[in-house]
Amino acid sequence: MNKRFLYSVCAVAIVIAVYAFEYILKTKEEAINIEQGQEVKAHTKMFFMPTSTTGAVIHHEGYSLSYHETYEQAEWVAYELKKEHLSSIDRDRPYFEMDKAVKTGAAHWKNYKNSGYDKGHLCPAADKRYNMEAHDETFLTSNISPQNHQFNAGIWNDLEQKVRYWAKKHDGVFVITGGVLNEALPTIGEEQVAVPNQFFKIVLDYNSGHPKLIAFLIPNKDSRKPLANFVVPVDAIETLTGIDFFYQWDDRQENLLEADIHLKDWF
Secondary structure, three states, X not given: OOHHHHHHHHXXXXXXXXXXXXXXXXXXXXXXXXXXXXXXXXXXXXXXXXXXXXXXXXXXXXXXXXXXXXXXXEEEEEEEEOHHHOOOOOOOOOOOEOOOOOOOOOOOHHHHOOOOOEEEEOOOHHHHOXXXXXXXXXXXXXXXXXXXXXXXXXXXXXXXXXHHHHHHHOOOEEEEEEEOOOOOOOEEOOOOEEOOOEEEEEEEEOOOOOOEXXXXXXXXXXXXXXXXXXXXXXXXXXXXXXXXXXXXXXXXHHHHHHOOOOHHHOO
């Protein structure tokens, strides 16, 4: 048999072996990431987690989320914002990366390229400046949704700053955020990432003697109206999303807090 032929066969075998080894390593790494994402972290407030309509709940160190594959984004992101989390450290922005803990595969950031929409954070990076890991994991693509730039830089940014003010005032709050997802939404990119017409944010103060809730529902467009104009009962957001917030509470407490608007407790 020709030596050159033998060398060629050996070379091909080595290349196949290398690719097979890399595939096995990648598969094992993905399995580890998925498993770690399913683990409840030490500081996760499970008592305040909403229901998931998909069952795809992922726990990162700084926040938890429920991923909705149909719309290629989280249906909600939930996290605790403690007073001691508030920091003015100006950390470098990392590149956006796909969330390897999403079993079905999170949408790629390239879907947003030339779409006309911002990569809008659901859990703001500014809420997680207290350490590098917490900050950088907010740049996973499972934590973003397409947002109108004027909305993202305007009233939505105002609300995020207000939440940080409340976290300082009330010695910590719990926050739940998401877009209102439905089949009629426009999409962007090859993976057809849905563009929500509205975004919601629910804030819970649980440190002031008795729980207090405030919920916002804001159209995904520029607005100069006061934030108070967009306050709605939590029940209204539940009706739109099919998500049950704070279902762990007893029915009387849940109904009392979710059915009404309590502006005087916040503004």
